[in-house]
Amino acid sequence: MAYYIRDHFPPGPVLGPRRPSINEFFLSSYTMSIYAGCEFGCPYCDGWVYHTRPLNEMVRVPLDIPHRLAEELTTVSRGDLVGITALSDPYQPIEQTYRITRQILQLFADAGQPCLVLTKGTGVLEDLPLLQRINERSLAIVMMTILTLTPPIAERLEGKSPSPASRLETLATLKRAGIPVGVALIPVLPYVNDTNNVLSGLLQACYDIGVDFVVWDFLDIPDRGHFNRISEMLARIGSYPPDYYRDLYGTQTLPNATYRTRCNTDLVYRCDLVTLAARIPHKVYAGKLLPPNEAALLLKHYAFYDMAQGRKHMAKLHRELADLVYQGRATPDQLAVSPLWPMLKGILGW
Numbered sequence: 352m353a354y355y356i357r358d359h360f361p362p363g364p365v366l367g368p369r370r371p372s373i374n375e376f377f378l379s380s381y382t383m384s385i386y387a388g389c390e391f392g393c394p395y396c397d398g399w400v401y402h403t404r405p406l407n408e409m410v411r412v413p414l415d416i417p418h419r420l421a422e423e424l425t426t427v428s429r430g431d432l433v434g435i436t437a438l439s440d441p442y443q444p445i446e447q448t449y450r451i452t453r454q455i456l457q458l459f460a461d462a463g464q465p466c467l468v469l470t471k472g473t474g475v476l477e478d479l480p481l482l483q484r485i486n487e488r489s490l491a492i493v494m495m496t497i498l499t500l501t502p503p504i505a506e507r508l509e510g511k512s513p514s515p516a517s518r519l520e521t522l523a524t525l526k527r528a529g530i531p532v533g534v535a536l537i538p539v540l541p542y543v544n545d546t547n548n549v550l551s552g553l554l555q556a557c558y559d560i561g562v563d564f565v566v567w568d569f570l571d572i573p574d575r576g577h578f579n580r581i582s583e584m585l586a587r588i589g590s591y592p593p594d595y596y597r598d599l600y601g602t603q604t605l606p607n608a609t610y611r612t613r614c615n616t617d618l619v620y621r622c623d624l625v626t627l628a629a630r631i632p633h634k635v636y637a638g639k640l641l642p643p644n645e646a647a648l649l650l651k652h653y654a655f656y657d658m659a660q661g662r663k664h665m666a667k668l669h670r671e672l673a674d675l676v677y678q679g680r681a682t683p684d685q686l687a688v689s690p691l692w693p694m695l696k697g698i699l700g701w
């Protein structure tokens with residue numbers, strides 16, 4: 352069990368500045384974390400890199416965060432989605448005691464502020480009435496991180512978190528209650544959860560319970576200390592060739608482009624086979640966000656498919672247009688070169 356420290360949120364805004372580029376995984380214009388530290392303590396988490404104490408040893412409880420956020424929300428557009436997605440889990444065990452996440456959702460419900468919650472905590476179900484209220488007024492999405500359904504591997508990757516099976520059950524319940532739900536296969540860990548067995552089992556399970564989408568991203572290894580932590584984790588999981596990650600990563604923080612492209616293409620194909628969306632589908636957020644946000648997300652999601660299916664020039668164009676439209680700098684002439692123009696025109700009311 353971690354030490355809990357009652358504390359204040361650090362000076363400065365809770366939400367931080369509005370993102371210069373909309374987040375295509377979470378639809379977010381703002382990102383926030385609630386607790387500092389995470390008792391789940393997954394060894395692959397890059398939260399380890401940004402904490403002076405071990406991530407799972409001490410959790411700070413920002414008692415003043417609801418009050419400060421209430422003030423900030425008066426200046427935030429109701430068409431900008433807030434992602435509770437950063438560096439600590441909002442439904443880790445401490446939430447049972449302090450209910451800070453619940454207070455935040457209460458604020459969002461009162462304001463009609465769209466939000467997305469990323470968690471491994473099945474306690475999110477206890478806030479279902481609040482999520483439904485937000486969803487009635489704007490949009491509330493819940494994503495569960497699930498890396499594998501194989502119990503011995505899950506035990507070594509995330510043994511302190513609720514089991515993957517219980518997370519899937521939680522998603523199924525939320526979905527039945529009308530909340531859009533998705534699975535975050537984040538991170539893809541080379542050799543561990545990028546195998547045929549893991550991926551086919553996980554995607555089929557997602558389809559079976561009716562999740563709306565799956566997203567994935569790659570393991571980030573920002574420094575030497577994290578590389579060593581990952582190596583220890585791999586040694587606990589199996590006998591991996593010691594140079595495998597070195598070959599894939601070289602001196603970079605992400606696996607090389609060849610691996611990422613192959614993996615993206617493979618996962619898009621696998622999602623297509625089981626009719627799962629590989630990003631949050633447009634129908635989930637259509638009409639719920641600022642029109643430039645909606646248009647930018649469509650463009651970014653198409654750019655992702657363009658890239659995975661080999662249309663590099665179109666992917667580059669769509670990414671550039673996404674940022675221009677999100678920042679309010681796109682002209683009709685610029686957008687008209689995209690095959691999405693008829694849809695974009697309608698969304699933007701041009």
Ligand code: SF4
Nearest residue numbers: 389391392393396439
């Ligand atoms: S639950 Fe999420 S935030 Fe917490 S340690 Fe695991 S990966 Fe990091």
